[in-house]
Amino acid sequence: MILTALCLTFIVFWLTNLYPNLEKLAKTQGNFRMSDEAVASWLETRGYLQSTPKKYAEWLGVVPSYRATDSEGDVIGRCIQPGIAAEDSPSYCGILQGYWGWSTVFKEPVADIVSLRLGLTGKLMFWVLLVMVPTALLVGILAGMREGSVTDRTLSTFAITTTATPEYVSGVILIAVFSSSAVGLKWFKGSATSAMETVTFENFTLPVITIALYGMGYVARMTRASMAEVMTAQYIRTARLKGVSFRNIVMKHALRNALIAPFTVIMLQFPWLLNGVVIVETLFNYKGFGWVLVQAAGNNDIELLLGVSVVSVIVVLVTQLISDIGYVYLNPRISVS
Amino acid sequence: MEPLTWTGSLDFLNPIFIALIFICAALVAAYMVASVFAPEAQTTVNPDGTLSVSPSLLTLVTSALKYGFLAIITVLLAYLIGGMFLGLNAGIIGAMSQQFVPVWISLVVLFVLSITYKRRLGLYGKLFDSTVGMIGFALVMFWVFTGLFGAFDMIVTHDALTQVSGMKNKVPGTPMRGADEGDFPYYLLGGDNLARDVFSRMVKGCLIVVLIAPLATLFAFMVGITLGLPAGYYGGRLDTILSFTANLILAFPVILLFYLLVTPEIRATGLPQYMASILFIFPLVFLTVLLNSRFYTQPGFRTPLLIAVLGMGGWIYLSLISEVGSKVHVIPGFADLFDLDGGILTVFVSVVFVNSPTVFRIVRGLTMDIKTRDYVAAAQTRGEGAWYIMLWEILPNARGPLIVDFCLRIGYATILLGTLGFFGLGLEPESPNWGNTINEGRKLLSIYLHPAIVPALSLLSLVLGLNLLADGLREESLKD
């Protein structure tokens, strides 16, 4: 897993440090009308022209960071904060030392931005999961309990429709219906900017539902398939012929077996949810983690983008780990061997 | 001129339609509540062998629902057919229905032919046994035909890029200001913020989707299959490495990948083109191995066949990746069959790149399952080559789940294309593709709905159709 994380961050690092990106960085930081030579020397002094693995190692903090003397004779380098003498600053500064870099767009340390925005997105995700998981499981179980009934067909149609509705479509429709000033019902707000301070029903419902809907359909369909499969299993027949009542069959025998598959699915949904978060935060103007990602990527803010990537990769990997552990816990067949 | 209303002279149908919808919704709700409490219907067999169902609340509701839905469909058809003949008199819906006449005709012809010969058409024919599958297929084919005819300027009412003064953000049904003789007199679905016709843009945007999404999915499948088969078949280190790579790509948040790959700066490095050169070579490898493993016992037939296939494939391949004046410029301009716009190529490559690991995983799993079958062992014991076994013994028997996944994945590719458009990545801004249009339309969403909601609903219905189609296919293939 650590290997995966290293590989992924290295790829991001490599992609963001390709020369055209650096050239753009130099021009935005320095002067837009810089000549190619000027760009090269600007990059040279800041150590951007070293080999990628070396830069990566510096960024990680496993090798001392690059230093150079600029035209005014000052020693500059990644580790040297403004106002601190070069001699006093540490020679290693990277992710491992807790130094995430400096955002060129927000003019703030990356670590601060990421932690602040991550908190905001965490709030959003919490509500999303709170809405999505129980609803999805309930819908799936109700539909899978009696395959082919009207309940099943209605709920399945609902689930299939929501999976066919990406966030940018459902968001647009929801805004149109519930908050548009032209024809809408005006129940909720079409922007969630104010939810960054205080969450209210009015400003947070739409973004939460938008994300939840897309993931929900998928989980619900998984649950339904799994439930329907379990309900036709031989041991359910055994239970029925043991005289167990239908409700107890569902509650005691089917449920745990049927939840194994959806559980992993929910956990593996996280990379997708992240996707949704980006879209929804852009659409509803909620300045969370996804919004930062868009800003960083759009403005070529290399260090911020790197920080964001690291966090999202770690989030994804951690959820995968949790899903593996949960699977073992839910499925007794694995835990022993 | 008066602005058009939605249904025009068919207005009298509206109350009926709304009432029907409400009744059906109420019935469904009633059923769901009742099914929790009421007992299952008791069926008994009469002495003459017929079945009779004792009338219970549930069965009553079920049959009522059936008629309700039939009624709704009838009214919907009335709108469309009425519109076909009445045209502008039947309002916006009628006018649109008339514009879509070529699509309706193609759909009807396709369905009549398919249903007539469905017993001879294998899995495709069986699709017409399933209602869900048929609905899905109809939705998908509707957009496919729309895209095709739209490409020949048949359905569109105006040029998708022309801006007409005074039509900015106008609501659906607004008459066109200063319409010349021969111009279509209305903006059927209104104008967007640059005063372009929303209806025509929707139709034009359809082509991009129905072209790129299936093709990109096809390429992703080629890549996934060519790598997944050996990984599942051989296992061991090869499998470990390939699976690790696939998981690596899967663990990457898609959106981040897009942002990293599709920016103009990255495009300048030629990276997407290099990736294209790698990804696009898979179909070629796939075809070559497929034919070679099958015919190597007959060299006289094999060699010319392979030369022909490789020659043609190679040329197409080189034309695809090579571009005059870019980083990858291998063949001279005159030999270049077609020029892909750099934006489209990049979008294409990233969609293929994101989808192939999932396909890889599916193929790998299926291969691991099928390779334990006796017929694979039989092929092994008569000394067949590994690729023959993979491509001719294993792959054809994995086709069921793969076809189903193919449909789902086209839907997913469509969503991805939309996502790219939504973030303004890849395609040029004025392109009428749905993602871009939604992105533009959302900025004024709270005031003007139509520019964003039209492509949103189109995309929704296409993806829904694909999902339903996949569901129908899965259901039918399981019945075998």
Place this chain on the structure above:
Amino acid sequence: MTKTEYDGPILEIDQLSISFFTRLREIPAVMDFSVAVQPGEAVGLVGESGCGKSTVALGVMQDLGKNGRIVGGSIKFKGRDLGQMSMEELRDIRGSEIAMIYQEPMASLNPAMKIGKQLMEVPMIHQGMDEKAAYDRALQVVTDVKLPDPKRMLDSYPHQLSGGQQQRIVIAMALMSEPALLILDEPTTALDVTVEAAVVELVKELGKKYGTSMLFISHNLGLVLETCDRLCVMYSGEAVETGSIADVFDKMQHPYTQALFRSIPLPGADKNTHPLKAIPGNFPLPHERPQGCNFGPRCDYFEAGRCDADAIQMEPIEGDDRHWSRCLKFREIDWDAPIDVIDQKAKAEIGDVVLKMDNLKKYYEVAANALFGGGNTKVVKANETLSFEARESETLAIVGESGCGKSTFAKVLMGLETATDGQIILDNRNIESTAIESRDTETVSDIQMVFQNPFDTLNPSMTVGRQIIRALEIFGVGASEAERKERMLKLLDLVKLPRAFADRMPRQLSGGQKQRVGIARAFAGDARIVVADEPVSALDVSVQAAVTDLLMEIQREHKTTLLFISHDLSIVRYLSDRVMVMYLGHVVELGSTEQVFAPPYHPYTEALLSAVPIADTSIEKQHIVLEGDIPSAMNPPPGCPFQTRCRWKSEVPGGLCEKEVPPVRQMEAGHQVKCHLADDILARMEPVIKVAAE
């Protein structure tokens, strides 16, 4: 619920008809079926797959699913019609009065629930017991089904148990509330022969102990003979003959029953002098049943105009106890007429040695801990010092249960794996370490294989002809496409399939037909050695004989060496010249068929012989029930592989069995046994199977 006292028949099925409804048509699965089960009686239900016997069982349980309906007749349990009961009443009866045991023990236990809980559920629902009492009851029943360490059993999950143990748990679950009727649906089919014997023994014993009536469903006549008092033979949805075991086995009154008995290899049968008589034709599909007698088209006594006129009713046979037959002509047929032996064949000449195995070993290295890989690996000894010779035209049977290493041996021979040590010599060439890719075409086509599962042996998405032609292409037979096509059609002739089958897809073929195509494919390159891996065990009894015969016939013509892998000793005795018995990778006994089937035996062979059910009332068998299960090949016992279950172990002094692998001992000409037992003890052994003096 208190159990009602009732002294009539426990179960009375009267003219029952069950149909399944599909979108296209009604498919009758059971027609006009009547049977009665008296208290304490065990009734067998015998028939081939698809004859409707399981449907009857589900009908009794009133659990036919969505599409199944009872369309006529009644099922009375203790005098009450099950069809008229409400869901609540049914639920009360299920589990407490009627219990059912299925074929797949693993599938019928909830994988995510501890066994104790699953058992305790039954009395808690039906007798309203509290948890404590239910636990005690569960403990007691688990002890009754002779499972070791009952407390630990109750606390484990199903997957932690072996197949035999799981089936015992399922039996325990069925007995939890002492039901009046127990339905067993092929309860031992998924188990190994020696385990099966133990389970059958247990069922019989418990049936007596609890006084339970039983409905025993099986395709195996021998098993029914061992367990039941009465039986009912079914064919294509109808009961064709019912009666007591003695009446039906010895005085059968229906042509189908007679044909069935003639097609199974009983001890008297022999491939040369008394060949089996296969039932011609195929089992009719449910919607293609003929007019009149269902068995008519395949019957030797068929009389046009009479047998195919109207539906035929069951008629009692005078003088016998409740013995009925569904045949118009049973009074006219001379049931004692000797089988008109079709054609006696001369015993084939055994030729030169073709294949020789010398000290063949195959070890696998397995990571000891799957989760953390690497580090310590474990060696699985799949084959240990295998030595034998096979000659031209000879049939060598390889007998053993699961995990004995017979499949590994086949893989090594075919070249799919290479041997760890030892030699395989084919025509004086060593091939043990040549993998299939590096073998020349001739060697590959010389050794071919026929597979076990007919549904798996053909590629489902290629026509039959195409698959055979592909084999011809690979073996370099024929110069042109046309020549190969001609050769393919000849091969279809060889396996007695119509030439039209060349264009069929495998799913349009029945199991037996698929197996024939598999045989045709194996002989595409004129194979000299054919490994047949249980080629008939998945087929129905009536088809088995035909496929076996076909194999024998081709062998005779082509002078093929046949390595016949099987666990079914009856068929082995019928067709093989020599027999090799394997257990956990070791050859424990090797000799000619007569030598192996007569004492002195290896103790394992002895147990195996005793375990195989034989459908012949004149056979007396010694009952030898092996304790426990087959040890895992991953973790074999020290010393003699069989010592954990051997009943003769105490006869060997000094615990030698636990310390040393026994040496191979030559008995008489070509007969070898791997055992520590002293000569005098071996000589003392009695034959397991005795034909009772008549």
